[in-house]
Amino acid sequence: xxxxxxxxxxxxxxxxxxxxxxxxxxxxxxxxxxxxxxxxxxxxxxxxxxxxxxxxxxxxxxxxxxxxxxxxxxxxxxxxxxxxxxxxxxxxxxxxxxxxxxxxxxxxxxxxxxxxxxxxxxxxxxxxxxxxxxxxxxxxxxxxxxxxxxxxxxxxxxxxxxxxxxxxxxxxxxxxxxxxxxxxxxxxxxxxxxxxxxxxxxxxxxxxxxxxxxxxxxxxxxxxxxxxxxxxxxxxxxxxxxxxxxxxxxx
Amino acid sequence: xxxxxxxxxxxxxxxxxxxxxxxxxxxxxxxxxxxxxxxxxxxxxxxxxxxxxxxxxxxxxxxxxxxxxxxxxxxxxxxxxxxxxxxxxxxxxxxxxxxxxxxxxxxxxxxxxxxxxxxxxxxxxxxxxxxxxxxxxxxxxxxxxxxxxxxxxxxxxxxxxxxxxxxxxxxxxxxxxxxxxxxxxxxxxxxxxxxxxxxxxxxxxxxxxxxxxxxxxxxxxxxxxxxxxxxxxxxxxxxxxxxxxxxxxxxxxxxxxxxxxxxxxxxxxxxxxx
Numbered sequence: 127x128x129x130x131x132x133x134x135x136x137x138x139x140x141x142x143x144x145x146x147x148x149x150x151x152x153x154x155x156x157x158x159x160x161x162x163x164x165x166x167x168x169x170x171x172x173x174x175x176x177x178x179x180x181x182x183x184x185x186x187x188x189x190x191x192x193x194x195x196x197x198x199x200x201x202x203x204x205x206x207x208x209x210x211x212x213x214x215x216x217x218x219x220x221x222x223x224x225x226x227x228x229x230x231x232x233x234x235x236x237x238x239x240x241x242x243x244x245x246x247x248x249x250x251x252x253x254x255x256x257x258x259x260x261x262x263x264x265x266x267x268x269x270x271x272x273x274x275x276x277x278x279x280x281x282x283x284x285x286x287x288x289x290x291x292x293x294x295x296x297x298x299x300x301x302x303x304x305x306x307x308x309x310x311x312x313x314x315x316x317x318x319x320x321x322x323x324x325x326x327x328x329x330x331x332x333x334x335x336x337x338x339x340x341x342x343x344x345x346x347x348x349x350x351x352x353x354x355x356x357x358x359x360x361x362x363x364x365x366x367x368x369x370x371x372x373x374x375x376x377x
Numbered sequence: 378x379x380x381x382x383x384x385x386x387x388x389x390x391x392x393x394x395x396x397x398x399x400x401x402x403x404x405x406x407x408x409x410x411x412x413x414x415x416x417x418x419x420x421x422x423x424x425x426x427x428x429x430x431x432x433x434x435x436x437x438x439x440x441x442x443x444x445x446x447x448x449x450x451x452x453x454x455x456x457x458x459x460x461x462x463x464x465x466x467x468x469x470x471x472x473x474x475x476x477x478x479x480x481x482x483x484x485x486x487x488x489x490x491x492x493x494x495x496x497x498x499x500x501x502x503x504x505x506x507x508x509x510x511x512x513x514x515x516x517x518x519x520x521x522x523x524x525x526x527x528x529x530x531x532x533x534x535x536x537x538x539x540x541x542x543x544x545x546x547x548x549x550x551x552x553x554x555x556x557x558x559x560x561x562x563x564x565x566x567x568x569x570x571x572x573x574x575x576x577x578x579x580x581x582x583x584x585x586x587x588x589x590x591x592x593x594x595x596x597x598x599x600x601x602x603x604x605x606x607x608x609x610x611x612x613x614x615x616x617x618x619x620x621x622x623x624x625x626x627x628x629x630x631x632x633x634x635x636x637x638x639x640x641x642x643x644x645x646x647x648x649x650x651x
Contacts, residue, residue, distance in 0.1 A: 295468075296491070297475035299482050305600055312613035316602035322493070 170195045174203040187211060207234060216241045221254045224264040225271050232278045249278055296322045381542055381585070386431040387522055388480050388592055389438035392488065392507035392515040393446060394470050394496075397454045402443060410534040414520035414555075417513075424519060429528035438481050445472050467496055486598035488514075490612040497612035500636045501597055503561070512560045518591045521584035524555060538584065545585035557582045562590050616640050 174186050190201055190213045205223065207213065208230040214237030223231070228251075236247030251272060257265050275282055305318055312318075339345075393399040398417045408426045415423050424435055449469045451457055457466035474485050489506030490497045496506065503509025523529045525537060544551035558567050558580035572578030599614035617638050 295475070296471055299474070300479050301482050301486065301598075302600075310615050312600065312602040313615060314613075316611070316613060319601040319603040321603075322491070322601070 169197045170199040172199065172201040174201060174206060176204060176206045178206075187213065205231075209233075212237070214238060214240065216245065216247050217250065218248070219250045219252065221252055222265050222268055222272075224260055225268040228268055228272065228278075229283060232283070236279075298323045378542060378546070381546075382527070384431070386434060387518075387526075387588070388484055388595060389435040389478070390484050390507075390515045390518045390591060391438055391442050391477075391481065392513060393442050393451075393473070394457060394466055394489070395505040395508040396513045396516070398513060398516055399442060399446060400452075400454055402439075404440070404443070408532050410532060412534045414523040414557075416520065417516060420516060420519045420523060423523060423529070423532055426532070427528045429526075432526075432528055434478065434480070438477055441477055442473065445469070445476060448472070463495075467491060470496060483595045483598050486600065487594050487596075490599050490601050490614075492601055492612060497599075497601075499597065499599055499614045500617060501594055501614065501638055509560060512558075514591060517557065517559075517587060520557065521555075521582075521587045524584040525588065541583050541585050545583050545589060551583070554581050554583050556580055557584075557587075559587050559590065562587070614638075 170189075172186050172189055174183065178186065186201075190199070201207075201213070201215070205227060208227055211234070213234055215235055218231060218235035220228070220231050222228070232249060235249055241247040253269070254265075272278075302318075302320075302323070306320075309315065391399070396417075398421060400418070402418050402421050402425075404422075404425055406422045406426060408423055414420065421439055424432060425439060427436070446452070446469070449472050450465060451469050456462050457469060470485070470489060471491050474482055474491065477485070484507075488499055488502045490499075498504060498506035502514060503512065507514045523533070525541065527537070530537070538551070538553040538555070540549065540551035541554065543549040556568075556579045559582050560567060563582070563586070566572075566581050568578050568580035570577050572580075597615050599612055599617070602611060602613040614636075617636050619636050
Protein backbone atom coordinates (compact mmCIF):
# COMPACT_ATOMS: atom_id res chain seq x y z
CA UNK A 127 0.00 0.00 0.00
CA UNK A 128 1.32 3.45 -0.66
CA UNK A 129 0.54 6.98 -1.76
CA UNK A 130 -3.07 7.98 -1.62
CA UNK A 131 -4.14 4.69 -0.17
CA UNK A 132 -1.73 4.95 2.73
CA UNK A 133 -3.08 8.37 3.59
CA UNK A 134 -6.59 7.06 3.53
CA UNK A 135 -5.52 4.19 5.73
CA UNK A 136 -4.25 6.66 8.32
CA UNK A 137 -7.30 8.89 8.25
CA UNK A 138 -9.87 6.15 8.08
CA UNK A 139 -8.77 3.17 10.10
CA UNK A 140 -10.60 0.13 8.93
CA UNK A 141 -12.97 -1.58 11.31
CA UNK A 142 -12.80 -4.45 11.02
CA UNK A 143 -10.47 -5.45 8.27
CA UNK A 144 -9.32 -8.72 6.85
CA UNK A 145 -6.11 -8.94 5.00
CA UNK A 146 -5.63 -12.15 3.15
CA UNK A 147 -1.94 -11.89 2.69
CA UNK A 148 -0.58 -14.68 0.71
CA UNK A 149 -0.20 -18.38 0.18
CA UNK A 150 0.85 -20.82 2.83
CA UNK A 151 4.17 -21.52 1.21
CA UNK A 152 4.99 -17.85 1.49
CA UNK A 153 3.68 -17.67 5.00
CA UNK A 154 6.54 -15.54 6.25
CA UNK A 155 5.39 -12.77 3.95
CA UNK A 156 1.99 -12.69 5.64
CA UNK A 157 3.47 -12.89 9.10
CA UNK A 158 5.91 -10.07 8.38
CA UNK A 159 3.04 -7.95 7.17
CA UNK A 160 1.07 -8.80 10.24
CA UNK A 161 3.80 -7.89 12.66
CA UNK A 162 4.74 -4.68 10.86
CA UNK A 163 1.13 -3.59 11.17
CA UNK A 164 1.29 -4.38 14.85
CA UNK A 165 4.19 -1.98 15.33
CA UNK A 166 2.48 1.00 13.78
CA UNK A 167 -1.15 0.42 14.76
CA UNK A 168 -3.05 0.18 18.00
CA UNK A 169 -5.56 -2.13 16.35
CA UNK A 170 -6.31 -5.63 17.51
CA UNK A 171 -4.21 -7.93 15.38
CA UNK A 172 -5.16 -11.50 14.61
CA UNK A 173 -3.25 -13.99 12.53
CA UNK A 174 -4.52 -17.18 10.98
CA UNK A 175 -2.93 -19.76 8.73
CA UNK A 176 -3.25 -23.44 7.99
CA UNK A 177 -0.76 -24.55 10.60
CA UNK A 178 -2.92 -23.44 13.46
CA UNK A 179 -4.24 -26.37 15.40
CA UNK A 180 -8.01 -26.71 15.44
CA UNK A 181 -8.46 -25.23 18.92
CA UNK A 182 -6.28 -22.19 18.24
CA UNK A 183 -7.98 -21.66 14.94
CA UNK A 184 -11.38 -21.75 16.59
CA UNK A 185 -10.33 -19.27 19.24
CA UNK A 186 -9.03 -16.82 16.60
CA UNK A 187 -12.28 -17.06 14.68
CA UNK A 188 -14.26 -16.45 17.87
CA UNK A 189 -12.22 -13.32 18.50
CA UNK A 190 -12.83 -12.22 14.95
CA UNK A 191 -16.56 -12.47 15.47
CA UNK A 192 -16.55 -10.84 18.91
CA UNK A 193 -17.41 -7.22 19.71
CA UNK A 194 -15.26 -4.92 17.63
CA UNK A 195 -12.72 -2.95 19.69
CA UNK A 196 -12.72 0.83 19.33
CA UNK A 197 -9.31 0.73 17.65
CA UNK A 198 -10.50 -1.64 14.98
CA UNK A 199 -9.30 -5.09 14.11
CA UNK A 200 -7.06 -6.60 11.48
CA UNK A 201 -6.92 -10.25 10.60
CA UNK A 202 -3.88 -11.30 8.63
CA UNK A 203 -4.55 -14.63 7.04
CA UNK A 204 -3.46 -16.92 4.30
CA UNK A 205 -5.99 -18.44 1.91
CA UNK A 206 -7.14 -20.69 4.73
CA UNK A 207 -10.13 -18.40 5.25
CA UNK A 208 -11.19 -18.51 1.63
CA UNK A 209 -14.00 -20.93 2.28
CA UNK A 210 -16.05 -22.35 5.10
CA UNK A 211 -15.41 -19.53 7.54
CA UNK A 212 -18.22 -17.27 8.59
CA UNK A 213 -16.50 -13.93 9.08
CA UNK A 214 -17.11 -10.58 7.53
CA UNK A 215 -15.06 -7.43 7.17
CA UNK A 216 -15.61 -4.00 5.75
CA UNK A 217 -12.32 -3.91 3.95
CA UNK A 218 -10.63 -6.82 2.28
CA UNK A 219 -7.09 -6.44 1.08
CA UNK A 220 -5.99 -9.40 -0.93
CA UNK A 221 -3.18 -10.49 -3.12
CA UNK A 222 -4.19 -11.50 -6.60
CA UNK A 223 -5.11 -15.18 -6.81
CA UNK A 224 -6.86 -17.39 -9.36
CA UNK A 225 -10.35 -16.12 -10.05
CA UNK A 226 -12.21 -18.87 -8.23
CA UNK A 227 -10.16 -18.09 -5.10
CA UNK A 228 -10.82 -14.39 -5.54
CA UNK A 229 -14.56 -15.00 -5.66
CA UNK A 230 -14.30 -16.99 -2.44
CA UNK A 231 -12.33 -14.21 -0.79
CA UNK A 232 -14.85 -11.58 -1.81
CA UNK A 233 -17.31 -13.59 0.25
CA UNK A 234 -15.44 -12.60 3.43
CA UNK A 235 -16.25 -8.95 2.82
CA UNK A 236 -19.59 -7.40 3.70
CA UNK A 237 -20.97 -10.90 4.02
CA UNK A 238 -24.46 -9.96 5.14
CA UNK A 239 -24.58 -6.62 3.35
CA UNK A 240 -24.11 -4.94 6.73
CA UNK A 241 -22.00 -2.08 5.37
CA UNK A 242 -24.17 0.31 3.46
CA UNK A 243 -23.81 3.46 1.39
CA UNK A 244 -22.42 5.69 4.14
CA UNK A 245 -19.39 3.52 4.83
CA UNK A 246 -19.24 1.15 1.89
CA UNK A 247 -17.27 -2.07 1.97
CA UNK A 248 -14.17 -2.17 -0.16
CA UNK A 249 -11.94 -4.76 -1.75
CA UNK A 250 -8.37 -3.79 -2.49
CA UNK A 251 -6.26 -6.09 -4.59
CA UNK A 252 -2.49 -6.04 -4.78
CA UNK A 253 -0.35 -8.06 -7.16
CA UNK A 254 2.09 -10.52 -5.63
CA UNK A 255 5.74 -10.19 -6.63
CA UNK A 256 5.87 -13.85 -7.60
CA UNK A 257 2.99 -15.97 -8.88
CA UNK A 258 3.90 -19.12 -6.92
CA UNK A 259 2.24 -21.36 -5.99
CA UNK A 260 -0.20 -20.39 -8.72
CA UNK A 261 0.47 -20.23 -12.43
CA UNK A 262 1.16 -16.84 -13.98
CA UNK A 263 -1.59 -17.51 -16.52
CA UNK A 264 -4.14 -18.03 -13.76
CA UNK A 265 -3.23 -14.69 -12.23
CA UNK A 266 -3.31 -12.93 -15.60
CA UNK A 267 -6.77 -14.32 -16.24
CA UNK A 268 -7.93 -13.23 -12.79
CA UNK A 269 -6.53 -9.75 -13.34
CA UNK A 270 -8.44 -9.52 -16.60
CA UNK A 271 -11.65 -10.58 -14.89
CA UNK A 272 -11.04 -8.09 -12.11
CA UNK A 273 -10.44 -5.24 -14.52
CA UNK A 274 -13.79 -5.90 -16.16
CA UNK A 275 -15.77 -5.15 -12.99
CA UNK A 276 -16.10 -2.25 -10.60
CA UNK A 277 -18.28 -4.07 -8.09
CA UNK A 278 -17.51 -7.57 -6.86
CA UNK A 279 -20.84 -8.17 -5.13
CA UNK A 280 -22.42 -11.53 -5.93
CA UNK A 281 -25.00 -9.98 -8.24
CA UNK A 282 -22.21 -8.52 -10.39
CA UNK A 283 -20.12 -11.68 -10.47
CA UNK A 284 -22.71 -14.17 -11.60
CA UNK A 285 -22.49 -13.15 -15.26
CA UNK A 286 -18.73 -13.55 -15.42
CA UNK A 287 -17.27 -16.84 -16.58
CA UNK A 288 -15.34 -19.26 -14.40
CA UNK A 289 -11.99 -17.63 -15.24
CA UNK A 290 -9.08 -19.97 -15.64
CA UNK A 291 -9.73 -23.67 -15.92
CA UNK A 292 -9.15 -25.31 -12.61
CA UNK A 293 -6.79 -28.25 -12.72
CA UNK A 294 -8.51 -31.60 -12.76
CA UNK A 295 -9.46 -32.76 -9.31
CA UNK A 296 -10.45 -36.29 -8.55
CA UNK A 297 -12.99 -37.77 -6.21
CA UNK A 298 -12.59 -41.29 -4.84
CA UNK A 299 -15.49 -43.39 -6.08
CA UNK A 300 -16.85 -46.72 -4.91
CA UNK A 301 -15.22 -48.42 -7.87
CA UNK A 302 -11.81 -47.07 -6.88
CA UNK A 303 -12.14 -48.55 -3.44
CA UNK A 304 -13.23 -51.95 -4.69
CA UNK A 305 -10.40 -52.02 -7.20
CA UNK A 306 -7.88 -51.93 -4.41
CA UNK A 307 -8.86 -55.55 -3.86
CA UNK A 308 -9.18 -56.43 -7.51
CA UNK A 309 -6.48 -57.26 -10.04
CA UNK A 310 -8.61 -57.06 -13.15
CA UNK A 311 -7.39 -53.77 -14.64
CA UNK A 312 -3.74 -54.72 -14.61
CA UNK A 313 -3.25 -58.43 -15.00
CA UNK A 314 0.52 -58.00 -14.75
CA UNK A 315 0.16 -57.11 -11.09
CA UNK A 316 1.07 -53.43 -11.09
CA UNK A 317 -0.38 -51.45 -8.22
CA UNK A 318 -3.30 -49.15 -8.74
CA UNK A 319 -2.19 -45.57 -8.72
CA UNK A 320 -3.96 -43.70 -5.97
CA UNK A 321 -1.76 -40.62 -6.04
CA UNK A 322 -4.40 -38.53 -7.79
CA UNK A 323 -6.64 -38.85 -4.75
CA UNK A 324 -4.00 -37.68 -2.31
CA UNK A 325 -4.27 -34.06 -1.30
CA UNK A 326 -1.62 -31.87 0.28
CA UNK A 327 1.10 -34.27 -0.71
CA UNK A 328 3.61 -31.44 -0.88
CA UNK A 329 2.96 -30.40 2.69
CA UNK A 330 5.13 -32.68 4.72
CA UNK A 331 4.88 -31.01 8.09
CA UNK A 332 4.33 -33.25 11.03
CA UNK A 333 4.24 -32.49 14.71
CA UNK A 334 6.22 -34.35 17.33
CA UNK A 335 5.56 -34.16 21.05
CA UNK A 336 7.67 -35.72 23.70
CA UNK A 337 8.32 -35.81 27.40
CA UNK A 338 11.05 -37.18 29.58
CA UNK A 339 10.65 -40.00 32.06
CA UNK A 340 12.97 -40.71 34.87
CA UNK A 341 12.39 -44.41 34.47
CA UNK A 342 11.68 -46.35 31.35
CA UNK A 343 7.97 -45.94 31.80
CA UNK A 344 5.81 -43.23 33.31
CA UNK A 345 5.04 -43.80 36.96
CA UNK A 346 1.37 -44.31 37.88
CA UNK A 347 1.21 -40.79 39.35
CA UNK A 348 1.88 -39.21 35.96
CA UNK A 349 -1.16 -37.29 34.74
CA UNK A 350 -3.36 -39.29 32.39
CA UNK A 351 -4.17 -38.11 28.95
CA UNK A 352 -7.10 -35.80 28.51
CA UNK A 353 -9.29 -34.69 25.66
CA UNK A 354 -7.23 -31.63 24.98
CA UNK A 355 -4.06 -33.50 24.28
CA UNK A 356 -2.73 -36.00 21.85
CA UNK A 357 -2.70 -39.54 23.10
CA UNK A 358 0.10 -42.01 22.87
CA UNK A 359 0.29 -45.46 24.39
CA UNK A 360 3.35 -46.74 26.17
CA UNK A 361 2.84 -50.34 27.04
CA UNK A 362 -0.49 -50.68 28.69
CA UNK A 363 -0.42 -47.24 30.25
CA UNK A 364 -1.56 -44.06 28.65
CA UNK A 365 0.57 -41.00 29.02
CA UNK A 366 -0.05 -37.37 28.52
CA UNK A 367 2.13 -35.80 25.95
CA UNK A 368 0.48 -32.51 25.13
CA UNK A 369 1.56 -30.52 28.16
CA UNK A 370 5.24 -30.47 27.38
CA UNK A 371 6.19 -27.31 25.53
CA UNK A 372 8.84 -28.59 23.12
CA UNK A 373 7.33 -29.26 19.78
CA UNK A 374 8.95 -29.14 16.43
CA UNK A 375 7.74 -29.04 12.91
CA UNK A 376 9.70 -31.29 10.64
CA UNK A 377 9.90 -30.53 6.95
CA UNK B 378 -36.35 -62.28 -22.98
CA UNK B 379 -38.77 -60.65 -20.64
CA UNK B 380 -35.91 -59.14 -18.66
CA UNK B 381 -34.46 -57.32 -21.65
CA UNK B 382 -37.72 -56.13 -23.10
CA UNK B 383 -39.35 -55.08 -19.81
CA UNK B 384 -36.81 -54.54 -17.03
CA UNK B 385 -33.34 -53.97 -18.44
CA UNK B 386 -32.10 -50.49 -17.49
CA UNK B 387 -29.44 -49.37 -19.95
CA UNK B 388 -26.17 -48.10 -18.53
CA UNK B 389 -26.18 -44.34 -19.12
CA UNK B 390 -23.40 -44.20 -21.70
CA UNK B 391 -22.36 -40.70 -22.72
CA UNK B 392 -19.33 -39.38 -24.58
CA UNK B 393 -19.46 -35.61 -24.14
CA UNK B 394 -15.66 -35.28 -24.35
CA UNK B 395 -15.61 -36.08 -28.05
CA UNK B 396 -17.68 -34.98 -31.02
CA UNK B 397 -20.34 -32.32 -30.94
CA UNK B 398 -23.46 -34.21 -29.83
CA UNK B 399 -23.76 -32.52 -26.47
CA UNK B 400 -23.44 -28.95 -27.69
CA UNK B 401 -26.71 -27.14 -28.20
CA UNK B 402 -28.93 -29.80 -26.63
CA UNK B 403 -32.41 -28.40 -25.95
CA UNK B 404 -33.94 -29.83 -22.82
CA UNK B 405 -37.60 -29.43 -23.69
CA UNK B 406 -38.42 -30.29 -27.26
CA UNK B 407 -41.56 -31.66 -28.84
CA UNK B 408 -40.50 -34.86 -30.56
CA UNK B 409 -42.42 -35.85 -33.69
CA UNK B 410 -42.68 -39.37 -35.11
CA UNK B 411 -39.83 -40.53 -37.26
CA UNK B 412 -39.12 -43.79 -39.15
CA UNK B 413 -35.38 -43.47 -38.54
CA UNK B 414 -33.56 -43.02 -35.27
CA UNK B 415 -32.50 -39.42 -34.75
CA UNK B 416 -28.76 -38.78 -34.53
CA UNK B 417 -26.35 -36.59 -32.63
CA UNK B 418 -28.02 -33.83 -30.60
CA UNK B 419 -31.50 -34.98 -31.64
CA UNK B 420 -31.13 -38.45 -30.10
CA UNK B 421 -30.13 -36.87 -26.78
CA UNK B 422 -33.21 -34.66 -26.96
CA UNK B 423 -35.28 -37.75 -27.78
CA UNK B 424 -34.04 -39.42 -24.59
CA UNK B 425 -34.80 -36.34 -22.52
CA UNK B 426 -38.35 -36.38 -23.90
CA UNK B 427 -39.08 -39.88 -22.54
CA UNK B 428 -40.80 -40.40 -19.21
CA UNK B 429 -40.26 -44.10 -18.56
CA UNK B 430 -38.77 -45.13 -15.23
CA UNK B 431 -36.03 -47.27 -16.66
CA UNK B 432 -34.56 -44.38 -18.62
CA UNK B 433 -34.62 -42.11 -15.57
CA UNK B 434 -30.91 -42.76 -14.88
CA UNK B 435 -30.07 -41.95 -18.46
CA UNK B 436 -31.98 -38.67 -18.37
CA UNK B 437 -30.32 -37.76 -15.09
CA UNK B 438 -26.84 -38.44 -16.46
CA UNK B 439 -27.54 -36.34 -19.55
CA UNK B 440 -28.83 -33.45 -17.42
CA UNK B 441 -25.84 -33.70 -15.07
CA UNK B 442 -23.48 -33.80 -18.02
CA UNK B 443 -24.99 -30.62 -19.44
CA UNK B 444 -24.63 -28.93 -16.05
CA UNK B 445 -21.01 -30.05 -15.76
CA UNK B 446 -20.26 -28.69 -19.21
CA UNK B 447 -21.46 -25.27 -18.12
CA UNK B 448 -19.65 -25.48 -14.79
CA UNK B 449 -16.37 -26.38 -16.49
CA UNK B 450 -16.54 -23.77 -19.22
CA UNK B 451 -17.15 -26.32 -21.99
CA UNK B 452 -19.47 -24.36 -24.25
CA UNK B 453 -18.27 -25.14 -27.74
CA UNK B 454 -16.44 -28.06 -29.27
CA UNK B 455 -13.33 -25.92 -29.67
CA UNK B 456 -13.09 -25.53 -25.88
CA UNK B 457 -11.91 -29.12 -25.58
CA UNK B 458 -10.00 -29.45 -28.84
CA UNK B 459 -6.32 -29.21 -29.64
CA UNK B 460 -3.51 -28.30 -27.30
CA UNK B 461 -5.41 -25.25 -26.06
CA UNK B 462 -8.33 -27.32 -24.88
CA UNK B 463 -6.25 -30.18 -23.52
CA UNK B 464 -6.33 -29.16 -19.88
CA UNK B 465 -10.00 -28.16 -20.06
CA UNK B 466 -10.82 -31.57 -21.49
CA UNK B 467 -8.86 -33.32 -18.75
CA UNK B 468 -10.53 -31.28 -16.03
CA UNK B 469 -13.93 -31.85 -17.60
CA UNK B 470 -13.40 -35.59 -17.77
CA UNK B 471 -12.31 -35.60 -14.13
CA UNK B 472 -15.43 -33.62 -13.22
CA UNK B 473 -17.61 -36.13 -15.05
CA UNK B 474 -15.92 -39.03 -13.32
CA UNK B 475 -16.26 -37.33 -9.95
CA UNK B 476 -19.92 -36.40 -10.29
CA UNK B 477 -21.76 -38.87 -12.49
CA UNK B 478 -23.38 -42.00 -10.98
CA UNK B 479 -21.30 -45.13 -10.40
CA UNK B 480 -22.57 -46.98 -13.47
CA UNK B 481 -21.36 -44.21 -15.72
CA UNK B 482 -18.02 -44.12 -13.87
CA UNK B 483 -17.60 -47.72 -15.02
CA UNK B 484 -18.24 -46.61 -18.58
CA UNK B 485 -15.84 -43.67 -18.37
CA UNK B 486 -13.10 -45.96 -17.06
CA UNK B 487 -13.77 -48.41 -19.86
CA UNK B 488 -13.34 -45.65 -22.42
CA UNK B 489 -10.75 -43.28 -21.01
CA UNK B 490 -8.39 -42.88 -18.08
CA UNK B 491 -7.12 -39.62 -16.71
CA UNK B 492 -3.38 -39.75 -16.22
CA UNK B 493 -1.31 -37.06 -14.60
CA UNK B 494 -0.74 -35.10 -17.77
CA UNK B 495 -2.87 -36.70 -20.44
CA UNK B 496 -5.92 -38.81 -21.17
CA UNK B 497 -5.40 -42.42 -22.21
CA UNK B 498 -8.02 -44.17 -24.32
CA UNK B 499 -8.92 -47.82 -24.37
CA UNK B 500 -8.36 -49.16 -27.89
CA UNK B 501 -11.36 -51.39 -27.36
CA UNK B 502 -13.57 -48.32 -27.65
CA UNK B 503 -11.95 -46.53 -30.54
CA UNK B 504 -9.21 -43.99 -30.78
CA UNK B 505 -11.11 -41.20 -29.05
CA UNK B 506 -12.38 -42.90 -25.92
CA UNK B 507 -15.86 -44.02 -26.94
CA UNK B 508 -15.54 -42.71 -30.45
CA UNK B 509 -13.72 -43.85 -33.52
CA UNK B 510 -13.53 -41.37 -36.36
CA UNK B 511 -17.12 -40.45 -37.10
CA UNK B 512 -18.53 -43.35 -35.08
CA UNK B 513 -19.67 -42.04 -31.79
CA UNK B 514 -20.49 -44.93 -29.53
CA UNK B 515 -22.83 -43.13 -27.16
CA UNK B 516 -24.71 -41.80 -30.16
CA UNK B 517 -24.90 -45.30 -31.69
CA UNK B 518 -25.85 -46.88 -28.39
CA UNK B 519 -28.72 -44.46 -27.91
CA UNK B 520 -29.92 -44.92 -31.49
CA UNK B 521 -30.03 -48.68 -31.03
CA UNK B 522 -31.92 -48.30 -27.76
CA UNK B 523 -34.33 -46.01 -29.59
CA UNK B 524 -34.92 -48.84 -32.06
CA UNK B 525 -35.54 -51.49 -29.42
CA UNK B 526 -37.13 -50.08 -26.29
CA UNK B 527 -40.91 -49.64 -25.95
CA UNK B 528 -40.25 -46.24 -24.32
CA UNK B 529 -39.68 -44.89 -27.83
CA UNK B 530 -42.78 -46.42 -29.42
CA UNK B 531 -44.38 -42.97 -29.39
CA UNK B 532 -41.47 -41.46 -31.31
CA UNK B 533 -41.02 -44.28 -33.80
CA UNK B 534 -43.11 -44.30 -36.99
CA UNK B 535 -42.67 -48.07 -37.36
CA UNK B 536 -42.73 -51.14 -35.16
CA UNK B 537 -39.78 -52.51 -33.28
CA UNK B 538 -37.73 -55.04 -35.29
CA UNK B 539 -39.42 -58.39 -34.61
CA UNK B 540 -37.37 -61.22 -33.11
CA UNK B 541 -34.22 -59.10 -32.96
CA UNK B 542 -33.68 -60.07 -29.32
CA UNK B 543 -34.09 -63.79 -30.09
CA UNK B 544 -31.51 -63.38 -32.82
CA UNK B 545 -29.07 -61.59 -30.53
CA UNK B 546 -29.42 -64.03 -27.65
CA UNK B 547 -29.96 -67.37 -29.35
CA UNK B 548 -28.94 -66.86 -32.98
CA UNK B 549 -32.45 -67.47 -34.28
CA UNK B 550 -33.23 -66.06 -37.72
CA UNK B 551 -34.78 -62.62 -37.86
CA UNK B 552 -35.24 -59.79 -40.31
CA UNK B 553 -35.80 -56.06 -40.30
CA UNK B 554 -32.38 -55.04 -39.04
CA UNK B 555 -31.12 -51.51 -39.38
CA UNK B 556 -28.59 -50.43 -41.98
CA UNK B 557 -26.40 -48.80 -39.37
CA UNK B 558 -23.04 -50.31 -38.65
CA UNK B 559 -21.29 -51.66 -35.60
CA UNK B 560 -18.03 -50.71 -37.35
CA UNK B 561 -15.09 -52.37 -35.62
CA UNK B 562 -17.28 -54.52 -33.44
CA UNK B 563 -18.59 -56.44 -36.44
CA UNK B 564 -16.29 -55.79 -39.35
CA UNK B 565 -17.97 -58.48 -41.49
CA UNK B 566 -21.23 -56.54 -41.55
CA UNK B 567 -20.07 -53.10 -42.59
CA UNK B 568 -21.23 -53.56 -46.18
CA UNK B 569 -19.38 -52.58 -49.34
CA UNK B 570 -18.17 -54.61 -52.36
CA UNK B 571 -18.50 -58.39 -52.09
CA UNK B 572 -20.44 -58.05 -48.85
CA UNK B 573 -23.29 -60.14 -50.19
CA UNK B 574 -24.32 -62.18 -53.22
CA UNK B 575 -24.64 -59.05 -55.40
CA UNK B 576 -21.90 -56.60 -56.23
CA UNK B 577 -22.31 -54.56 -53.10
CA UNK B 578 -24.17 -54.88 -49.85
CA UNK B 579 -25.42 -52.49 -47.21
CA UNK B 580 -24.21 -52.60 -43.69
CA UNK B 581 -26.52 -54.49 -41.40
CA UNK B 582 -26.91 -54.40 -37.66
CA UNK B 583 -29.07 -56.04 -35.07
CA UNK B 584 -29.59 -53.22 -32.57
CA UNK B 585 -29.59 -55.60 -29.61
CA UNK B 586 -26.17 -56.92 -30.64
CA UNK B 587 -24.74 -53.44 -30.39
CA UNK B 588 -26.47 -52.68 -27.10
CA UNK B 589 -25.17 -55.88 -25.52
CA UNK B 590 -21.70 -55.33 -26.95
CA UNK B 591 -21.44 -51.88 -25.41
CA UNK B 592 -22.77 -53.12 -22.08
CA UNK B 593 -20.13 -55.85 -22.29
CA UNK B 594 -17.31 -53.36 -22.73
CA UNK B 595 -17.94 -52.15 -19.19
CA UNK B 596 -16.20 -55.33 -18.00
CA UNK B 597 -13.02 -53.97 -19.52
CA UNK B 598 -12.81 -50.83 -17.44
CA UNK B 599 -9.22 -49.91 -16.73
CA UNK B 600 -7.31 -48.08 -14.07
CA UNK B 601 -4.19 -46.03 -13.77
CA UNK B 602 -1.48 -48.29 -12.39
CA UNK B 603 2.06 -47.91 -11.22
CA UNK B 604 4.70 -50.57 -11.07
CA UNK B 605 7.10 -50.69 -8.15
CA UNK B 606 6.60 -47.02 -7.25
CA UNK B 607 7.99 -45.91 -10.58
CA UNK B 608 7.81 -42.25 -11.47
CA UNK B 609 5.78 -42.90 -14.56
CA UNK B 610 2.21 -44.00 -14.18
CA UNK B 611 0.60 -46.01 -16.90
CA UNK B 612 -2.90 -46.88 -17.95
CA UNK B 613 -3.89 -50.49 -17.59
CA UNK B 614 -6.85 -51.98 -19.38
CA UNK B 615 -7.65 -55.67 -18.99
CA UNK B 616 -5.98 -57.79 -21.68
CA UNK B 617 -4.54 -54.70 -23.39
CA UNK B 618 -0.86 -54.88 -24.22
CA UNK B 619 1.68 -52.49 -25.63
CA UNK B 620 3.41 -54.24 -28.45
CA UNK B 621 7.14 -54.33 -28.89
CA UNK B 622 8.35 -54.69 -32.49
CA UNK B 623 11.19 -57.06 -31.65
CA UNK B 624 9.84 -59.10 -28.85
CA UNK B 625 11.21 -57.40 -25.79
CA UNK B 626 10.71 -53.84 -24.64
CA UNK B 627 14.26 -52.67 -24.07
CA UNK B 628 15.45 -53.37 -27.60
CA UNK B 629 13.81 -50.35 -29.17
CA UNK B 630 13.58 -47.16 -27.22
CA UNK B 631 12.00 -44.76 -29.66
CA UNK B 632 9.51 -46.74 -31.64
CA UNK B 633 6.02 -46.56 -30.33
CA UNK B 634 3.27 -48.92 -31.26
CA UNK B 635 -0.45 -49.01 -30.83
CA UNK B 636 -1.87 -51.02 -28.03
CA UNK B 637 -3.50 -54.31 -28.84
CA UNK B 638 -5.97 -56.43 -27.00
CA UNK B 639 -5.63 -60.19 -26.80
CA UNK B 640 -8.67 -61.80 -25.30
CA UNK B 641 -8.77 -65.31 -24.01
CA UNK B 642 -11.55 -67.28 -25.68
CA UNK B 643 -14.32 -68.27 -23.32
CA UNK B 644 -16.31 -71.27 -24.36
CA UNK B 645 -18.47 -71.54 -21.29
CA UNK B 646 -20.92 -69.16 -19.67
CA UNK B 647 -19.49 -66.62 -17.33
CA UNK B 648 -21.09 -64.37 -14.74
CA UNK B 649 -20.08 -60.85 -13.88
CA UNK B 650 -20.98 -58.90 -10.79
CA UNK B 651 -19.96 -55.47 -9.55
